Amino acid sequence: MRSNQITIKDIARILGISASTVSRALKNHPDISIETKNAVNDLAEKLKYQPNAVALSLKNSRSNTIGVIIPEIVHYFFSSVISGIEDVASQNGYTVIICQSNESYEREVENTKALLSHRVDGILVSISKNTTDFTHLTDIQESGIPLVFFDRVANGIEADQVIIDDLEASYRATRHLIESGCKRIAHFAGPLNLLIGQHRLDGYLKALEEARIPVDKSLIIEADSFEKAHNAILELIEFRNLPDGIFAVNDLTAIGAMQTLQKKGIKIPDQVSIVGFSDGRFSGITDPTLTSVDQHGYEMGTTAAEMLMEHIFKSPENRTPEIKILQADLIVRGSSVKK
Amino acid sequence: MRSNQITIKDIARILGISASTVSRALKNHPDISIETKNAVNDLAEKLKYQPNAVALSLKNSRSNTIGVIIPEIVHYFFSSVISGIEDVASQNGYTVIICQSNESYEREVENTKALLSHRVDGILVSISKNTTDFTHLTDIQESGIPLVFFDRVANGIEADQVIIDDLEASYRATRHLIESGCKRIAHFAGPLNLLIGQHRLDGYLKALEEARIPVDKSLIIEADSFEKAHNAILELIEFRNLPDGIFAVNDLTAIGAMQTLQKKGIKIPDQVSIVGFSDGRFSGITDPTLTSVDQHGYEMGTTAAEMLMEHIFKSPENRTPEIKILQADLIVRGSSVKK
Numbered sequence: 120m121r122s123n124q125i126t127i128k129d130i131a132r133i134l135g136i137s138a139s140t141v142s143r144a145l146k147n148h149p150d151i152s153i154e155t156k157n158a159v160n161d162l163a164e165k166l167k168y169q170p171n172a173v174a175l176s177l178k179n180s181r182s183n184t185i186g187v188i189i190p191e192i193v194h195y196f197f198s199s200v201i202s203g204i205e206d207v208a209s210q211n212g213y214t215v216i217i218c219q220s221n222e223s224y225e226r227e228v229e230n231t232k233a234l235l236s237h238r239v240d241g242i243l244v245s246i247s248k249n250t251t252d253f254t255h256l257t258d259i260q261e262s263g264i265p266l267v268f269f270d271r272v273a274n275g276i277e278a279d280q281v282i283i284d285d286l287e288a289s290y291r292a293t294r295h296l297i298e299s300g301c302k303r304i305a306h307f308a309g310p311l312n313l314l315i316g317q318h319r320l321d322g323y324l325k326a327l328e329e330a331r332i333p334v335d336k337s338l339i340i341e342a343d344s345f346e347k348a349h350n351a352i353l354e355l356i357e358f359r360n361l362p363d364g365i366f367a368v369n370d371l372t373a374i375g376a377m378q379t380l381q382k383k384g385i386k387i388p389d390q391v392s393i394v395g396f397s398d399g400r401f402s403g404i405t406d407p408t409l410t411s412v413d414q415h416g417y418e419m420g421t422t423a424a425e426m427l428m429e430h431i432f433k434s435p436e437n438r439t440p441e442i443k444i445l446q447a448d449l450i451v452r453g454s455s456v457k458k
Numbered sequence: 459m460r461s462n463q464i465t466i467k468d469i470a471r472i473l474g475i476s477a478s479t480v481s482r483a484l485k486n487h488p489d490i491s492i493e494t495k496n497a498v499n500d501l502a503e504k505l506k507y508q509p510n511a512v513a514l515s516l517k518n519s520r521s522n523t524i525g526v527i528i529p530e531i532v533h534y535f536f537s538s539v540i541s542g543i544e545d546v547a548s549q550n551g552y553t554v555i556i557c558q559s560n561e562s563y564e565r566e567v568e569n570t571k572a573l574l575s576h577r578v579d580g581i582l583v584s585i586s587k588n589t590t591d592f593t594h595l596t597d598i599q600e601s602g603i604p605l606v607f608f609d610r611v612a613n614g615i616e617a618d619q620v621i622i623d624d625l626e627a628s629y630r631a632t633r634h635l636i637e638s639g640c641k642r643i644a645h646f647a648g649p650l651n652l653l654i655g656q657h658r659l660d661g662y663l664k665a666l667e668e669a670r671i672p673v674d675k676s677l678i679i680e681a682d683s684f685e686k687a688h689n690a691i692l693e694l695i696e697f698r699n700l701p702d703g704i705f706a707v708n709d710l711t712a713i714g715a716m717q718t719l720q721k722k723g724i725k726i727p728d729q730v731s732i733v734g735f736s737d738g739r740f741s742g743i744t745d746p747t748l749t750s751v752d753q754h755g756y757e758m759g760t761t762a763a764e765m766l767m768e769h770i771f772k773s774p775e776n777r778t779p780e781i782k783i784l785q786a787d788l789i790v791r792g793s794s795v796k797k
Contacts, residue, residue, distance in 0.1 A: 182572075205560065
């Protein structure tokens with residue numbers, strides 16, 4: 120395998136041209152002349168130069184470590200994903216190191232640099248809410264390091280990804296409320312500039328449309344926290360516009376709505392049924408317990424880690440990027456089942 | 459600074475003795491003769507050998523990364539600690555990589571190896587429940603890598619540590635119940651083979667003793683989960699042994715007790731006052747809200763990271779290990795304040 124150690128610099132030295140010219144010639148860059156491209160390619164072939172020498176040399180000196188970049192570990196969903204990743208990594212003799220972007224683009228870039236300089240064998244990323252420039256992520260791929268996205272993906276980068284079918288899950292959550300007899304269903308929505316907020320709203324709308332329930336815009340409210348749900352409920356009561364069902368974009372919002380309703384003497388689920396999303400640690404400890412969508416964080420972690428391991432153990436040429444879409448399950452509990 | 463590169467092996471070669479003899483001679487080990495010690499020390503001085511050459515050489519090629527080994531990131535407390543660590547690290551131009559032991563001694567050892575082989579500049583550790591052999595931790599120190607323990611420390615290792623005064627916090631939590639008028643106070647305790655369970659019980663006992671309330675053993679119950687609290691309450695009701703106050707070892711236990719009491723028609727705090735421990739995400743969303751002990755995870759993180767940074771930037775000889783004990787605060791809420 121010594122031939123793998125031929126580098127772009129060797130070719131540049133022999134031909135008396137710059138390394139960046141060699142690099143661009145190998146990539147068939149339009150700025151480079153046909154003559155130069157032919158010379159570079161001929162020599163590369165003779166010397167058995169491997170375009171992904173970096174990746175191969177890294178593979179030959181594996182660190183047996185994979186890196187994970189995650190927005191916020193405080194979320195139960197993300198910590199479940201990490202458990203799944205760690206179990207698969209451990210089965211393969213790998214150690215996982217985790218970096219938290221804390222929803223900051225700058226930290227995500229720093230995290231990426233740190234993982235690359237520590238020569239991890241592969242990287243799993245869920246991008247921060249504020250990441251719109253993806254250069255640091257394409258840098259990972261250009262370094263020859265396998266990359267898999269999970270949950271929050273960078274649109275437009277060709278890489279493996281594992282995601283949840285948010286629209287379908289929200290559709291089923293809303294349909295469940297309709298089937299339980301609700302006629303006026305509110306949606307407490309997330310920020311609609313985020314894909315996640317948009318998909319969950321779309322699922323809600325799809326279920327209403329299918330059941331021929333007209334959309335009442337006064338029942339679609341941007342409220343994605345405990346406090347915002349509290350205020351939204353007070354307002355709905357004040358304007359005598361109370362729904363008989365609420366589908367909330369996350370569990371804490373659902374719980375905020377539930378408690379405010381209960382304090383006002385409104386019975387859950389008899390007068391208002393409630394469904395949350397993401398089935399965190401809270402759903403089992405409320406009274407009544409909360410119907411919610413289980414996003415299968417652990418399964419997302421094992422799936423993403425298995426894709427990464429496959430990518431590490433096979434050479435990158437032999438595989439095309441895959442997208443795996445996991446189905447989320449609705450877990451029906453007390454908050455939506457009328458006695 | 460080339461003189462830093464003189465190693466123990468150089469001295470051993472020149473004197474014709476083994477490296478381990480040189481190492482022990484430099485440490486003034488009793489097994490080594492005075493003559494050998496003198497020869498080694500003389501040569502070391504002439505060659506300007508630095509005992510901590512490893513540490514210095516690592517410092518000269520800093521990775522600007524620190525590693526954290528944490529039992530379980532799913533706990534709100536630990537994720538708060540990480541936020542504190544990351545903020546201090548970021549201010550110092552450092553990136554944090556996190557490894558989760560998942561309460562497994564074996565994974566903790568693997569994590570340690572991974573962080574050492576990635577040449578992090580310092581390591582922060584909170585040990586797993588199952589760690590009783592500390593060799594991997596002394597290995598860190600012997601590699602010349604600064605080490606700081608937080609929350610769960612390895613007894614007997616001389617290193618910086620940041621801990622919470624658990625006994626004092628539990629004493630204050632119990633005293634608060636006494637001052638609110640409770641006469642029969644139960645303690646829902648953690649496993650008593652763990653220091654944390656023992657300290658919290660001791661704090662409870664100290665408060666009772668001070669108030670001359672006799673200890674009723676039937677009111678000290680090993681119950682440290684939502685389900686165990688539920689069962690414990692049912693049993694107390696069945697045996698007509700209900701207390702008028704409960705100090706629980708953690709918040710989920712307190713919430714389990716509260717909900718079971720409420721389902722049986724018992725009013726909180728009018729009939730039973732409840733205090734939890736660790737002030738996680740749940741305490742604000744229960745009804746009534748839960749009185750609990752705030753362990754200041756974020757502050758623990760910043761304190762530990764600052765100690766580590768000081769250790770990284772100063773050479774180890776110039777400092778002696780420090781123990782910082784943080785005071786936890788009781789946050790009084792609805793579950794213990796009679797109207």
